[in-house]
């Protein structure tokens with residue numbers, strides 16, 4: 001009986017993997033209907049899943065708020081008798097390589113009730129109460145690792161020590177074990193050949209995605225060669241609605257073009273679909289059937305599965321890093337290994353190296369989008385989600401269709417010379433709303449980068465959009481007054497930026513190796529960042545977080561805040577003032593404030609003044625030797 005259950009369980013889990021049980025996609029029958037739909041709502045699958053998730057998260061939110069010590073606030077009465085809807089919490093984790101993954105892991109751990117100490121000195125239970133979990137680039141490594149390993153926890157990862165072995169860089173996987181490295185590359189080569197032999201174009205991102213999978217899916221058979229992104233739909237923790245809805249963000253970019261914030265197409269891959277809310281595409285396609293030939297979403301009856309390899313999707317969101325593979329000659333690997341690698345690299349698509357090729361294009365001959373070059377191309381070209389400068393993945397969470405009440409935006413970008421964030425990512429998202437490409441979404445007022453730092457908005461948490469009434473001017477500038485957004489549709493943003501407490505967490509974006517001590521230092525510091533140094537800097541921090549979560553619904557209902565919440569908002573809301581004078585620089589002190597000259601930490605920047613503008617960066621992308629030049633100079 002036990003055996004039977006086991007067999008059935010393994011059948012159930014493998015059914016969503018690649019039908020070839022390898023990296024190669026394989027042919028399957030098509031589902032009925034078209035594979036695409038217009039982006040005028042969330043998908044029926046998502047709507048249905050979210051409804052069920054709320055049954056789980058509502059109870060967790062009640063437990064969380066009850067533990068927050070909010071005064072003059074009756075949690076049960078508010079949630080059961082007053083609120084008209086389930087409160088929807090979105091978590092967003094920025095890009096920034098392993099720095100962002102590890103700092104983000106600590107921040108996530110502080111919200112996770114499964115982390116030892118999180119319930120007492122963090123925000124334990126907030127993850128359990130959240131609805132959406134979004135990541136980009138390094139942040140997508142975090143989200144993807146957690147989601148596709150059946151919603152494992154950061155605590156579990158640290159305790160088990162099986163995944164996130166970062167002792168050796170991804171390029172030199174075996175370290176001194178040359179045979180292991182040799183087998184690693186041979187295995188990747190076999191995978192890449194299998195996909196090509198099945199008739200699909202391969203790009204550097206395929207190799208990159210397979211390499212990443214060895215770190216993220218090391219406990220999965222064949223390091224996740226056949227593991228698809230859509231497998232998440234079948235994970236126990238997903239079907240039982242124990243995890244938030246995972247989403248990763250990508251950008252569209254055709255070869256030989258560069259992205260300006262204004263004309264970027266922001267794509268997302270969620271548990272069910274890949275697509276974009278932006279007018280240039282305005283369509284979603286079922287992620288499980290990526291790789292199928294379509295015309296305006298219609299198939300010929302034969303479809304493909306297995307194209308949406310989990311590592312490939314995660315590699316696409318972080319494609320800026322895949323050029324590391326081209327640095328191979330500098331790593332001192334044996335000639336036997338480099339010759340395998342040279343073979344591997346010689347046959348891949350010659351498009352620019354950071355571009356992932358999705359061919360056939362799931363939006364081919366689509367009638368929904370208004371940028372014909374996307375619909376007319378046989379390939380869809382996707383790149384790192386941070387290339388448009390919106391390094392915190394907020395786009396999926398500001399879509400009014402998702403009805404998010406509050407976003408916790410974790411910014412682990414390297415904006416400054418010393419690899420700290422300066423709020424630029426939020427400015428990019430703010431600016432975008434004036435453009436047609438943002439399609440009527442609204443994002444609260446934020447100040448310029450100098451103000452972010454001068455007013456200490458990166459050295460302690462900062463709330464934006466505290467008063468929905470102040471957003472009315474944004475509704476009219478986004479569209480001509482017929483926009484789809486209502487001021488209350490715009491979530492309040494709790495911005496939490498990377499800063500040091502117990503560890504200097506401003507490591508270079510391109511630091512590719514972390515020993516155990518460094519890894520734990522980064523994660524512990526992240527916990528402290530999200531918890532106001534374990535509540536020591538503000539014993540009411542949990543209550544203030546509670547105030548932020550309930551704010552929009554209170555406003556919709558016309559309920560006044562408690563005195564405690566008013567004080568919290570005075571402490572954490574940006575007051576609308578600017579201090580754009582010379583950036584005073586940051587020198588973080590234990591109290592959470594800043595003074596003095598720029599703190600240096602492990603500064604690795606060589607060429608940041610050279611590459612001040614992203615335009616230059618993009619023109620230079622694709623040349624292997626530039627990876628070293630770019631160290632520390634880009635904001636992710």
Ligand SMILES: *[C@@H]1O[C@H](CO)[C@@H](O)[C@H](O)[C@H]1NC(C)=O
Pocket residue numbers: 067068069119120535539542
């Ligand atoms: C709430 O207050 C109690 C008693 O002072 C304290 O033990 C507990 O840690 C507080 N909870 C939070 C989440 O701050």
Ligand SMILES: *[C@@H]1O[C@H](CO)[C@@H](O)[C@H](O)[C@H]1NC(C)=O
Pocket residue numbers: 116117118121502524527528533534
């Ligand atoms: C904060 O709590 C976390 C989790 O329990 C712990 O790892 C860390 O050492 C604590 N930090 C401080 C400064 O006490």
Ligand SMILES: *[C@@H]1O[C@H](CO)[C@@H](O)[C@H](O)[C@H]1NC(C)=O
Pocket residue numbers: 059060061063064113119124125126128129
């Ligand atoms: C978190 O854990 C505590 C103690 O283990 C429990 O009382 C609480 O209900 C849990 N909260 C959530 C949201 O799961």
Ligand SMILES: *[C@@H]1O[C@H](CO)[C@@H](O)[C@H](O)[C@H]1NC(C)=O
Pocket residue numbers: 150236237242
């Ligand atoms: C997935 O996680 C859930 C919740 O922790 C657990 O009950 C289930 O057994 C796990 N499934 C697998 C296949 O590990």
Ligand SMILES: *[C@@H]1O[C@H](CO)[C@@H](O)[C@H](O)[C@H]1NC(C)=O
Pocket residue numbers: 252253254256257258259260263
């Ligand atoms: C974005 O705008 C720049 C400058 O006009 C242009 O060079 C680039 O091709 C555009 N990108 C796309 C994807 O349209």
Ligand SMILES: *[C@@H]1O[C@H](CO)[C@@H](O)[C@H](O)[C@H]1NC(C)=O
Pocket residue numbers: 291292293294300301302303304
């Ligand atoms: C139908 O689509 C499949 C998968 O996209 C493709 O492999 C096949 O060649 C197509 N068949 C015809 C007859 O066009």
Ligand SMILES: *[C@@H]1O[C@H](CO)[C@@H](O)[C@H](O)[C@H]1NC(C)=O
Pocket residue numbers: 329338339342624
């Ligand atoms: C790397 O090595 C290969 C041969 O192993 C050589 O063809 C290639 O030019 C080298 N690349 C660089 C950047 O030195």
Ligand SMILES: *[C@@H]1O[C@H](CO)[C@@H](O)[C@H](O)[C@H]1NC(C)=O
Pocket residue numbers: 414415416422424449450583612635
């Ligand atoms: C903020 O960061 C951006 C890069 O993301 C940089 O170009 C800008 O100079 C920085 N500004 C300040 C005031 O630190």
Ligand SMILES: *[C@@H]1O[C@H](CO)[C@@H](O)[C@H](O)[C@H]1NC(C)=O
Pocket residue numbers: 479480481482483
């Ligand atoms: C306002 O915008 C809507 C859609 O964005 C459009 O249908 C309508 O024609 C516009 N009205 C005017 C007066 O421009």
Ligand SMILES: *[C@@H]1O[C@H](CO)[C@@H](O)[C@H](O)[C@H]1NC(C)=O
Pocket residue numbers: 454455456593594595
């Ligand atoms: C920011 O921190 C510095 C250093 O502690 C302090 O002097 C300054 O008053 C703070 N600024 C604001 C606006 O809180």
Ligand SMILES: *[C@@H]1O[C@H](CO)[C@@H](O)[C@H](O)[C@H]1NC(C)=O
Pocket residue numbers: 587588595596597598599600601
């Ligand atoms: C921070 O400022 C203090 C006082 O101005 C100074 O003593 C200290 O060296 C500075 N630390 C760093 C890392 O710059």
Ligand SMILES: CC(=O)N[C@H]1CO[C@H](CO)[C@@H](O)[C@@H]1O
Pocket residue numbers: 278279280282368370439440479482483484485
């Ligand atoms: C509010 C708004 O501008 N909505 C537009 C979003 O994009 C689609 C596709 O271009 C339009 O049809 C909507 O009107």
